[in-house]
Amino acid sequence: MCGIAAICHDPGCAKYSLEKASALSLLQTHRGPDSRGSYQSPVTGDILCHERLAIMDLSAHQPLQGVRPEQQVVHNGEIYNHQILRETELKGYELKTTCDSEVIIFLYDKYRNGKDVCSRLDGVFAFALVYGDEFLVARDPIGVKPLYYGLDNEGRHFFSSEMKVLEQECGEHEIKAFPPGFFWTQKGGFERYYEPEWFNYKTATHTKELEEIHDALIEATEKRLMSDVPLGVLLSGGLDSSLVSSIAVRKMHQIGCQLHSFSIGLDEHAPDLIAARQVADFLGTIHHEVHFTVEDGIANLKNLIWHLETYDVTSIRASTPMFFLSKRISEMGIKVVLSGEGADEIFGGYLYFHNAPSDEEFQKETIRRVQLLSTADCLRADKSCMANALEARVPFLDKHFLDTVMSIHPKFKRPTPKNGSRPIEKYILRQAFDHDEKPYLPREILWRQKEQFSDGVGYNWIDQLMNHCAAQVTDSEYARAAELFPHNTPHNKEAFYMRKIFHEHFPSESAAQTVLKWTPKWQDNADPSGRASQVHLKTMEKPKHADEHLCAVDQQLIADKHLPEIA
Known part of the structure; x- marks a missing residue:
């Protein structure tokens, strides 16, 4: 996980200084404190800058070179199928590292097309590459990784992981969020490469297959354990993070490793801490509790908003505990955590989904929420963690898992009564992991009501923040x-x-x-x-x-x- 910055010059533009570009990129050095790198094309003057948080192949440095020196790439994210790509699509190429990012530039050498490259990547990414006089930038399908673009007064195109890199040069002209599921080239502009069937609400016609949901989430979680550095889980005690933790623990035990879990609250009586403690005891994780005060949160507001680059109240409320938790985790030397973002959007888990007027409107809203994750939960999870050089991975937003669940008819996903009680959200997800012989979670956790993360850390946080x-x-x-x-x-x-x-x-x-x-x-x-x-x-x-x-x-x-x- 890293920070990238890139500049593409239209014909006739004055070449931007590599020194100035590197200084701008330094504004996001918190994303990658392990090493820095940059490249300027002798052909076009185009620039790539990289701030590295080393996760895979700790000895590698970015930009990474392709077949020839004028082929370079910078990448923020993880490519979970990089080894498969090396053994199949890229068989015959001589790759120089074991870094997952390296496959991107070699795929481009093979296909010379943004759609063919991006559609073959299983993972999350924001990357920019220079290939001679060609220039390509892309963002992952859902926007798990942040990316912005801008234009300066000279007509130069700027791209970066965080908006603060662009504000000085592009603020007076244009800054926008780079759309998820798109790539950009100088000749073609923005082009969509990701448009699954489930974007159309009418295609959600499948019956519920609990085994498919179960298996898809296990696969999505296990592939995200890929790491050359210590790894943990964010455990709020809610359904989503608890399921991810349970799956991860089973896999880690198979390879003889223990898993660290982390929770945060105002004090030991916070709803999330109580539930997380119960889950951790049940799973046998090495559990860590972190407390913060309302005064800590208020004192950190200005710093937090600088990192988040948003004024959305929901994001700021929820990011405050996540910021303090990630800071403590990073100080312990852990660089990667699994987290539960995305499940509420996919399954209609927010409490307001109980009020959906019809199956059709329920499905439309789940699609809309997933498509907006890059502006909300993904933004919060990435930036509040990366402010402290910690990578957050989100199994629920795996492409295959999305295809599996978003195609299910909404009548199976709507809140459903259990044993005559009130309708409960994410019913089919709970069902899929409700195993009596070898339970994944305590039943009171598996069937616990949804709490917003900002509420679950302790209700006084929001109350006093508002005041x-x-x-x-x-x-x-x-x-x-x-x-x-x-x-x-x-x-x-x-x-x-x-x-x-x-x-x-x-x-x-x-x-x-x-x-x-x-x-x-x-x-x-x-x-x-x-x-x-x-x-x-x-x-x-x-x-x-x-x-x-x-x-x-x-x-x-x-x-x-x-x-x-x-x-």
């Missing part, structure tokens, strides 16, 4: 929200305060336009917290003196007349 942000914004200042921020105008003082911080880091309007806000559908309020859903509230036991213990989210909803007052 702090509101206190930083005056009524008169907030009254100018539409004037100050006409694009994605903040809808409350929390969002306004986060937008102000973002604007300090990234003042250009084009930077602001790269951000999409995460909001739920089919519910009266727009607060992203899972507790804002009536489904969640109906399952919570009413505490004594409930009026004295209402959280800030609930108080605001009552004020907005979305919830009845609790007597």
Whole structure:
């Protein structure tokens, strides 16, 4: 996992300085503190820069050369089928390293076509390559790895893993997120290479095959254990991360290794920590608990938003605990973790999916959510971890697993009652791993209700964050929200305060336009917290003196007349 930067020159453009490009790339050195490398084509002046976090073949350095010196590639990500490609597609080529990234430049030498190269890669990637006078940039199918592009005033094309590299040169002209599932060439511009059948909601006609779901997730998880460095799992205690952890533990035990698991919360009573502790005991992982304070989170907001490059409230709330957890993991010398992102989008696991008006709308929303992962959970997982040089791998977003589940008819994926109880989300995923003889998880974890990650670390985190942000914004200042921020105008003082911080880091309007806000559908309020859903509230036991213990989210909803007052 790394950071890449690249510059492509149109004919007649003044050649950009390699020294200046390397200095810009240094802004993302947190992504790759192990080594740096760069290349400038003597033919075109095009530039490649790389900040390396060494995961595979620790002795290799990027850019990596192809058959000839004028063929070079920089890559951020992992190519899980690189060994298969070496033995089949690239048989006869003399590759010089065992680094997974190297197969990209040799595939291009063979096919000379972006679609043929990208469609053969099983993994996640953002890469740029120079091949003589040719230039190609590509991003993985779902956008697990971040990538941005921009134009400067001279007409030069800039690409980088993080937007901060582009703001100085391209902010006044154009900055955009590079679309997932596309590649770019100087001659052809953007071209889509990934367009599976499941993009069309009408093709979701398959019956549920629990064994296929089971086997596909196991395969997706096991291939992501590929590493030449220490590896762990992020364990929130929720269904998704717990399943990934359980699968990983079984495989690691087969090869005689123990697995480290990591959880975070405000204190030992946080919902996620309690559940994660139970899972870790059940699985036998070497478990680590990390605590952070609300004050820590608030003090880190400016730094976090600089790393995240977003003002989306949901992403910032959830990234705070993930940032502190990844920092502790990285300090222990672990460079890779598995994580559970993507399952809620694929299976309709968010609580608002209970309110889907029809099977058709349910399926459309799962597709939309998966297609937007690059702006939300994937962005959060990558940037909050890579801020601390930690790579997060996401088995649920494996291409084969996506093909398997997204083709299932939505009636089998919608929340389903269990033993006469309320409908429960991700029912078929739970079913697929509900084995009595050799259980993957304790039953109370396997059938645990969904918690947003930002809620599960402890409800006080969101409550106090909202209060702090509101206190930083005056009524008169907030009254100018539409004037100050006409694009994605903040809808409350929390969002306004986060937008102000973002604007300090990234003042250009084009930077602001790269951000999409995460909001739920089919519910009266727009607060992203899972507790804002009536489904969640109906399952919570009413505490004594409930009026004295209402959280800030609930108080605001009552004020907005979305919830009845609790007597």
